[in-house]
Amino acid sequence: MEFALLNGEIIERSEAMIDVEDRGYQFGDGVYEVIRVYNGKMFTAAEHLNRFAKSAESIGISLAYTSTQLTGLLEKLVIKNNLVTGNIYMQVTRGIAPRNHVFPAGSVPPTLVAYTIRGVRPFDNLKTGVKTILTEDIRWLRCDIKSLNLLANILAKQKASEEGCFEAIQHRGQDVTEGSSSNIFIVKDGTVITHESNNLILKGITKDVILDLCIKNNIPVKERTVSLAELDEADEVFLSSTTAEVTPVIEISGQKVKTGVPGPITKKLQKLFEKEIEKQCGVLVDKDM
Incomplete structure (x- = not known):
């Protein structure tokens, strides 16, 4: 069984569903990051998460988690999935709102997703x-x-x-x-x-x-x-x-x-x-x- 991270919770990957009105799905309105894992440990995690936060900030998305919090969540995900060698894929979108090119009005929580991918070195x-x-x-x-x-x-x-x-x-x-x-x-x-x-x-x-x-x-x-x-x-x-x-x-x-x-x-x-x-x-x- 594989697990995924969805808005701060680690759940079964099959249950990690995204709404059809998520702006990432409809507009590509979000950013992503890929972190390599060797020996069950993330490589250059801080650098990747800093770039993730900078990319989000550049398009006006406020992350709900600090780099330290995200590190902890991703480490738990790696352990939960028994990942030894592979990747973590993560993305954040502007959230779920009726389709409109303009940013959604009011407070719309971003959608954060992460999951792991097994793989060997090339x-x-x-x-x-x-x-x-x-x-x-x-x-x-x-x-x-x-x-x-x-x-x-x-x-x-x-x-x-x-x-x-x-x-x-x-x-x-x-x-x-x-x-x-x-x-x-x-x-x-x-x-x-x-x-x-x-x-x-x-x-x-x-x-x-x-x-x-x-x-x-x-x-x-x-x-x-x-x-x-x-x-x-x-x-x-x-x-x-x-x-x-x-x-x-x-x-x-x-x-x-x-x-x-x-x-x-x-x-x-x-x-x-x-x-x-x-x-x-x-x-x-x-x-x-």
Whole structure:
């Protein structure tokens, strides 16, 4: 039996029903977060919950729970579901109200939902790398908000899937932004380069961990816009996300990245990232790097 969190209560997942007039269902009027779990412990939970609160605040939703309270509820949910490795998905919407584009009048409580997803680490992708495509970034201009409105991301991801690829690398004109569900990095002459965290990309939690690992381990790193030409000439390319960790990119739109195998700096960052997981969550039992 699986359990879910609904408005502060942990109940059987089959009973976690959402009203048809919930604004998340009708408008995508809400935000979400995904937290990785290793060894039954949440990885970078505080950072994810801080981003969750910031996203909610950015669209005028007041959370009914503090970060500490949410942490406690999510920890109980992980234990209740006996989750060892996997993800927590959580979202908050503006609540239930008659359909109207304008925010509902009066006091309408937000709807908070969370549930767990079992899953293993993506060992094959981590070892051999993934293929990607390029696609124009057609999203809105507040990509820093982790909004439920993901149609443009879905279309990009589907296009990649139909072409036998793992991810779509998005660009606005000649400027690379990010993947449909990941941040994108290049390595050139030993320097790691990735898009600055502004309104055009999501400020990735895994991205921030990687940047911190670079600084601590004397790996040159820069946050700036990367052009399509630089992407094409990169020595290494990799992507990051909560579930993908540090995944090498070996092909972009049919063209190999250098020799078409994961590069040395990407591999080094994978090892450092794994050590960071173990630092927070204990020694990994499903360790295959």
